Amino acid sequence: DTGVSQDPRHKITKRGQNVTFRCDPISEHNRLYWYRQTLGQGPEFLTYFQNEAQLEKSRLLSDRFSAERPKGSFSTLEIQRTEQGDSAMYLCASSSGQETQYFGPGTRLLVL
Amino acid sequence: RKEVEQDPGPFNVPEGATVAFNCTYSNSASQSFFWYRQDCRKEPKLLMSVYSSGNEDGRFTAQLNRASQYISLLIRDSKLSDSATYLCVVSQGGGNKLTFGTGTQLKVEL
8 A cells, every 4th residue: 555654543542641643655745744633623734844844833733742754754743741632633644746635544542 | 714614514315316515715815626525534535626617527516716715516416425524625725735624524315
């Protein structure tokens, strides 16, 4: 399968713990995006990278959130001191710079 | 006010029916427009891009009215497999972020 992959697919954690998610984009894609989706809502933009450069961050991305793409390939999204309101599906997408963004299966986070 | 507004539905229609979804967007700088489909607990997948001249892909027709900032999707001869949430999406183009509506839920019934 050469699509976008995300790991883990599910994560249950206790409030206050740190979690890290990984995204592997389609190999030739230089743009990588993170979105968050809560129940009954559409995905909301968090941040995106072109190669290793983080070009835009949403105001939704509080100081507890950090994203990296160190070598311009895979990306990680870390949430520190998780809160119950962080429970959501975290979606990663990639594109070649053209319009179409291809989404991974998501990481479903539940904070207890 | 949300940047992209959609009727959340659900729209319950019989198999074979024609159904239309509408969407409005508020950012006049939007340059690119899409419909994505999302099945329950799955990731969104691109259904079709939307062009000013209108475009068709099989049973699906999309229209864009830039003056009214309005996007539509028409599904003809609906099938059980069309049951999903349809997300209206806009972007300022150039590979920029996507802005999604809340989605419209469609249920096609026998």
